[in-house]
Amino acid sequence: MTGSYEDRDGWIWMDGKMVEWRKAQVHVLTHALHYASSVFEGERCYNGRIFKGVEHAMRLRRSAELLDMEIPWSVQEIEAAKYEMLRVNGWRDAYVRAVAFRGAGDEMGVSAAGNPVRLAIAGWEWGAYYGEAKMKGAKLDISKWRRPDPATIPSEAKAAGLYMICTMSKHAAQAKGCSDALMMDYRGYVAEATGANIFFVKEGAVHTPLADCFLNGLTRQTVIGLLRQKGIPVHERHILPTELAEFEQCWLTGTAAEVTPVGQIGAFQFEVGALARDIAQTYEAHVRA
Numbered sequence: 001m002t003g004s005y006e007d008r009d010g011w012i013w014m015d016g017k018m019v020e021w022r023k024a025q026v027h028v029l030t031h032a033l034h035y036a037s038s039v040f041e042g043e044r045c046y047n048g049r050i051f052k053g054v055e056h057a058m059r060l061r062r063s064a065e066l067l068d069m070e071i072p073w074s075v076q077e078i079e080a081a082k083y084e085m086l087r088v089n090g091w092r093d094a095y096v097r098a099v100a101f102r103g104a105g106d107e108m109g110v111s112a113a114g115n116p117v118r119l120a121i122a123g124w125e126w127g128a129y130y131g132e133a134k135m136k137g138a139k140l141d142i143s144k145w146r147r148p149d150p151a152t153i154p155s156e157a158k159a160a161g162l163y164m165i166c167t168m169s170k171h172a173a174q175a176k177g178c179s180d181a182l183m184m185d186y187r188g189y190v191a192e193a194t195g196a197n198i199f200f201v202k203e204g205a206v207h208t209p210l211a212d213c214f215l216n217g218l219t220r221q222t223v224i225g226l227l228r229q230k231g232i233p234v235h236e237r238h239i240l241p242t243e244l245a246e247f248e249q250c251w252l253t254g255t256a257a258e259v260t261p262v263g264q265i266g267a268f269q270f271e272v273g274a275l276a277r278d279i280a281q282t283y284e285a286h287v288r289a
């Protein structure tokens, strides 16, 4: 299915009901549109089973709490709603997008404690996030934007407001022919891409930035577990940009990205090597197991 995301056939779960795709709309005075009071999840359903669906629902509720919002649905209800949405649309393999946000209400200022917290769950069929980069290795730009200090924004939340700099970074990257951008953090350490975590290989060991100011992705945690099961040492630590020259392989992880090898970041080259290919395959088998 192609075309604008607002003009498609299908059903979207919204506040407890299935709504026809084109009618799943909100008012322009929705609080979230003005003040970023919005959190979301990206999940993938493989062969009829959502990978880590419960963990995603828990993270959604947790992200909302970090933004002072309580989602009026339990983890179990959110899980059931996702499967209902998939069933009604007839999908067994799909991307699932849940979004919780402050709707329109009595207040239109910054404060919105009385405005309802709404929940919508949509899905679509989505292949490889980085297209052919999945095989050849993605090319990454280095963003001028930095992941913010956790004292300035709830960086653990998967919140819409945190994506403003991601969209700007990605636009700049795409204008240079890159598929994504690597972002440093507020201290200058290597952080992550605009919607995926990053891993490096050097002399048989794996190094990945310590998730102390950005999303500790569920795919990241899964991949660390799979590597350790294989007996490969994984070091979660602060990584300086100057170290990029020393790494041999690199890949990104994320629900949408899955495991995508990286061939280039700025002027630094990486080999799409044996470990990158192996962990991509292991992850693919694991999510379908």
Ligand code: PMP
Pocket (backbone or CB within 6 Å): 042, 158, 192, 193, 194, 195, 196, 197, 215, 216, 217, 218, 219, 220, 253, 254, 255, 256
């Ligand atoms: N960082 C950011 C900024 C993301 O948007 C994502 C995708 N949710 C990730 C990391 C990876 O998270 P996950 O593996 O849980 O999808």
